[in-house]
Amino acid sequence: MATRNRTVVYRRHRDAVKSVRAPLFSSASGSGGPVIEMASLLGSNRSSYAPLSTEDPGPSSRDAFTVGLPPSWVDDSEQVAANIQRARAKMAELVKAHAKALMPSFEDGKEDQHLIEALTQEITDILRRSEKRLQKLSASGSAEDSNVRKNVQRSLATDLQNLSVDLRRKQSTYLKRLQQQKEGPDGVDLEMNLNGNKSRLEDDEFSDVGFNEQQTVKIKKGQQEREREINQVVQSVNELAQIMKDLSVLVIDQGTIVDRIDYNIQTVAVSVDEGLKQLQKAERTQKKGGMVRCATVLVIMCFIMLVLLILKEILF
Amino acid sequence: MVLVSAVRDYINRMLQDISGMKVLILDSHTVSVVSVGNSQSELLQKEVFLVELVDSISKSKESMSHLKAVYFLRPTSENIQHLRRQLASPRFGEYHLFFSNILKDTQIHNLADSDEQEVVQQIQEFYADFVAIDPYHFTLNMPSNHIYMLPAVVDTSNLPHFCDRVVDGIASIFLALKRRPIIRYQRTSDIAKRIAQETAVKAVYQQESGLFDFRRMEVSPLLLVIDRRDDPVAPLLNQWTYQAMVHELIGIQDNKVDLRNIGKLPKDQQEVVLSSEQDAFFKANMYENFGDIGKNIKRLVDEFQQISKSNQSIQTIEDMAKFVDNYPEYRKMHGNVSKHVTLVIEMSKIVEERKLMLVSQTEQELACNGGQVAAFEAVTNLLNNESISDIDRLLLVMLYALRYEKESPVQLMQLFNKLASWSAKYKPGLVQFVLKQAGVDKRTGDLFGNRDLLNIARNMARGLKGVENVYTQHQPLLFQTMESISKERLRDVDYPYVGNHFQQGRPQEVVIFIVGGTTYEESRSVALQNASNSGIRFILGGSVVLNSKRFLKDLEEAQRMARSSMAVV
Numbered sequence A: 001m002a003t004r005n006r007t008v009v010y011r012r013h014r015d016a017v018k019s020v021r022a023p024l025f026s027s028a029s030g031s032g033g034p035v036i037e038m039a040s041l042l043g044s045n046r047s048s049y050a051p052l053s054t055e056d057p058g059p060s061s062r063d064a065f066t067v068g069l070p071p072s073w074v075d076d077s078e079q080v081a082a083n084i085q086r087a088r089a090k091m092a093e094l095v096k097a098h099a100k101a102l103m104p105s106f107e108d109g110k111e112d113q114h115l116i117e118a119l120t121q122e123i124t125d126i127l128r129r130s131e132k133r134l135q136k137l138s139a140s141g142s143a144e145d146s147n148v149r150k151n152v153q154r155s156l157a158t159d160l161q162n163l164s165v166d167l168r169r170k171q172s173t174y175l176k177r178l179q180q181q182k183e184g185p186d187g188v189d190l191e192m193n194l195n196g197n198k199s200r201l202e203d204d205e206f207s208d209v210g211f212n213e214q215q216t217v218k219i220k221k222g223q224q225e226r227e228r229e230i231n232q233v234v235q236s237v238n239e240l241a242q243i244m245k246d247l248s249v250l251v252i253d254q255g256t257i258v259d260r261i262d263y264n265i266q267t268v269a270v271s272v273d274e275g276l277k278q279l280q281k282a283e284r285t286q287k288k289g290g291m292v293r294c295a296t297v298l299v300i301m302c303f304i305m306l307v308l309l310i311l312k313e314i315l316f
Numbered sequence B: 001m002v003l004v005s006a007v008r009d010y011i012n013r014m015l016q017d018i019s020g021m022k023v024l025i026l027d028s029h030t031v032s033v034v035s036v037g038n039s040q041s042e043l044l045q046k047e048v049f050l051v052e053l054v055d056s057i058s059k060s061k062e063s064m065s066h067l068k069a070v071y072f073l074r075p076t077s078e079n080i081q082h083l084r085r086q087l088a089s090p091r092f093g094e095y096h097l098f099f100s101n102i103l104k105d106t107q108i109h110n111l112a113d114s115d116e117q118e119v120v121q122q123i124q125e126f127y128a129d130f131v132a133i134d135p136y137h138f139t140l141n142m143p144s145n146h147i148y149m150l151p152a153v154v155d156t157s158n159l160p161h162f163c164d165r166v167v168d169g170i171a172s173i174f175l176a177l178k179r180r181p182i183i184r185y186q187r188t189s190d191i192a193k194r195i196a197q198e199t200a201v202k203a204v205y206q207q208e209s210g211l212f213d214f215r216r217m218e219v220s221p222l223l224l225v226i227d228r229r230d231d232p233v234a235p236l237l238n239q240w241t242y243q244a245m246v247h248e249l250i251g252i253q254d255n256k257v258d259l260r261n262i263g264k265l266p267k268d269q270q271e272v273v274l275s276s277e278q279d280a281f282f283k284a285n286m287y288e289n290f291g292d293i294g295k296n297i298k299r300l301v302d303e304f305q306q307i308s309k310s311n312q313s314i315q316t317i318e319d320m321a322k323f324v325d326n327y328p329e330y331r332k333m334h335g336n337v338s339k340h341v342t343l344v345i346e347m348s349k350i351v352e353e354r355k356l357m358l359v360s361q362t363e364q365e366l367a368c369n370g371g372q373v374a375a376f377e378a379v380t381n382l383l384n385n386e387s388i389s390d391i392d393r394l395l396l397v398m399l400y401a402l403r404y405e406k407e408s409p410v411q412l413m414q415l416f417n418k419l420a421s422w423s424a425k426y427k428p429g430l431v432q433f434v435l436k437q438a439g440v441d442k443r444t445g446d447l448f449g450n451r452d453l454l455n456i457a458r459n460m461a462r463g464l465k466g467v468e469n470v471y472t473q474h475q476p477l478l479f480q481t482m483e484s485i486s487k488e489r490l491r492d493v494d495y496p497y498v499g500n501h502f503q504q505g506r507p508q509e510v511v512i513f514i515v516g517g518t519t520y521e522e523s524r525s526v527a528l529q530n531a532s533n534s535g536i537r538f539i540l541g542g543s544v545v546l547n548s549k550r551f552l553k554d555l556e557e558a559q560r561m562a563r564s565s566m567a568v569v
Helices: A007-029 A033-044 A057-063 A072-102 A110-137 A146-201 A205-250 A261-287 A290-315 B002-016 B030-037 B040-045 B077-088 B105-114 B145-149 B158-177 B190-205 B242-249 B280-285 B290-312 B317-354 B356-368 B372-384 B390-403 B409-422 B429-438 B453-465 B477-486 B520-531 B548-568
Strands: A003-005 B022-026 B048-053 B064-073 B092-099 B120-126 B131-134 B137-139 B182-185 B222-227 B256-258 B271-273 B509-515 B537-542
Touching: A007 B105, A007 B120, A072 A110, A072 A146, A110 A146, A110 A205, A146 A205, A146 B040, A146 B048, A146 B317, A205 B317, A261 B030, A261 B040, A261 B048, B002 B030, B002 B064, B002 B120, B002 B131, B002 B158, B002 B537, B022 B030, B030 B064, B030 B131, B040 B048, B048 B064, B064 B077, B077 B105, B105 B120, B137 B520, B145 B158, B145 B548, B158 B190, B158 B222, B158 B509, B158 B537, B182 B190, B190 B222, B190 B509, B222 B477, B242 B280, B242 B290, B242 B317, B242 B520, B271 B317, B280 B290, B280 B317, B290 B317, B317 B356, B356 B372, B356 B390, B372 B390, B372 B409, B390 B409, B390 B429, B390 B548, B429 B548, B477 B509, B477 B520, B520 B537
Parallel strands: B022 B048, B022 B064, B064 B092, B092 B120, B137 B537, B182 B222, B222 B509, B509 B537
Antiparallel strands: A003 B120, B131 B137, B256 B271
16 A cells, blocks of 8 residues: 655745744844744754743744643543553463462362462452443543543443453353362262172162261262352352443444444534534523513512602602 | 455554554545444544544634544645644644645645644655445545536536546555556546546656556556446346345445434434444345345344343353353344344335335346337336336336337337326436437447347347346346456457557456446446456446436436526527
8 A cells, every 4th residue: 555755845844934934033023043043942842841932932932832731531541551451460360370270289279279269359359440430430521522531431441341251251161170170080989989889789788878978978078169169250250240231331332333433423413513402492491481581570560669659659 | 355454554554653542533535434444443442532523623622632633634625724723723732644645735835834833743645535335346425426427518617626536536546556557448438538538647647657656567457437327227227136225225325324214213223334344244145135135134033043042041150151251242143133134124115115026027127138019018017007106117217218219219208208197206308318318329338238249149048048036137237348358358449548558468457437426236246256266356436336316316416407507508
């Protein structure tokens, strides 16, 4: 694809125009040399501020372009973006912890579990806090850049939603693998149990029951542990689902009319027009309002009564 | 892929080097250019948090200096004026200006004059001056399209604007593709000749030839400029393939369909997007005929019902987790299925109301084969049928007139009278205007296959063999043109070259520009030809995308202007 850069031509002409303009100012203000120098200095460094020109505010006030501070909601949005980055880093750590916990080990694996729980909790917290702050974003700020705010909100909401989906998916795969692992050893035990049953069927029946009881207790304890873990994961799944539901309101559906640039420009124009019409209508109804008419009538009546009173006094 | 990806690449390049929060400012033409290629969510990812039109943004005074402004405009004088005013009192921190076509030096000087605060960081020309609606189909969305029908003596002021805009659009296509073309045009059309010559002079060979100095390939691409009036039948016919049918019955603008006037629909179905880039079902079905679409949609709905049924039975935690996982995709599929079902339902209603199956059968007979007597009878019967709408009657008589212009004028007169008696709105004058513009004397191509013996024989063979589908038997004249180009049989007599540059061998890329507008039937032809891997890549473009309503409107406007100018003279 061909493109052509015209900036050089443009800059050359701009500088030429400026050098034509500066002498005009200098002749107008009458200070001569120093002003021309100052003007050209200001011309070359646009980003530097007005403080260069302490004298002769005439031409410099035209050139000085103070870069204003961005509104406060920009800080909020930047914080949310930073939170998202942190959450991403923590998710990478979580993946590593999951992998480590799934590896067969001789230890109990309790610390791994704690680590995983702690990480998951942290990430969910970050996501929830960011989501709350995002919701607050729409409340503050002026009306003019409300569109900008809304779009920033949308973009961050999409990122948050993707993160929470990612987290949930990782959790569910971990849980599935955990279940498979736990069932693995139990499955082997059950098999041995069955074999043991068959071989002991001819023997004492009591000892079978006893053996079964021992196995049952062990199975029950394993089941309880698993249940606890599953419950925890389920809880975090629920929390995340809640976050996703809230966020999905903010996120755009891709491929629909709402995702079209021209549609969004149109709706802005339409709503601005509508707002103007509503304002005008409100103004008119207020002017025509019964209150005003009532008040005028009463005031007139007061005057008439006053006049009558005075007349009464005079005549009688 | 070619055109859409070119536009997307331009936009991406514009935005990628500028960091921080941006606002994108477009004008009413570039908004279409950008909207068909990029979506709002893609812009958001590139930190473009506001998109505005250049004329509305000048109304506000609030300063947003934490934003950087990226302007993408056409280099017209109004846009330059807007820019000058905005540069004089800048609202944004930085200004990056991109223009969709070649800037004149005076325009650059004017901008430099107004830029006292030196907020402009760069000015570049990015040649995306066309609307890439499909991979091989572009349009220029020109407002006063009817001007091409008027001879130069009638309308002296608007014709240069029209030609300039077309030339700019064509030049930007070749700049985007980085090619310098050989240009041929249709001899019998004055406006095609003018546009071809102006393109050669202004853009390709003389004025900006430095810009077009690309690496020379062995075979240069071909630009063929032809006139809509050489094939007036294509826009008049009813269509039965998905994309063309939607445009004919409802109307597609920049890949958007507006259903608000059609009926009572839920809010999210009132305006829908039909884009082959974003919708896989549409991409697979856009060239299929109505019957097959019905089958495919039924299959889509069945799949969707399966999925939603499994979503209903949520019993375990795992099911719930899976549901939450798949919810975004489920929602997207739901939206897509509703969209296609709604479209097909509305179109079926219209087909039923206007008895289009009956009408279209006769139309296809008129366009493709059949004898004059049978045609006359069929048209008369339909004219007498009360449930046919006025516009369909007019279209039938027009098609008959175009086909049997010279054979039996008496019967033609009878049809005119019958038409006039039915509706005062559509006077037969319009049919006569069409004959004057696009009659058999004015046409170059063999529209009805009855000029040379080979074509007549081919038609007879086709008639004997029978057709697969009566409703889609018509093939636009463009198909024959493309075949001629492929076989290097495009006659120099009919389609001369501009200048002294001649084609050596078969071109590998051909851009066909139809002055007056293209139709979706023709773009389907082009897409199918490209898919057949013949070694040539065809690209089709026009000043607008026509359907029968738009074509009739252009005819009426042109007729009105011709009459008023004659009254003056």
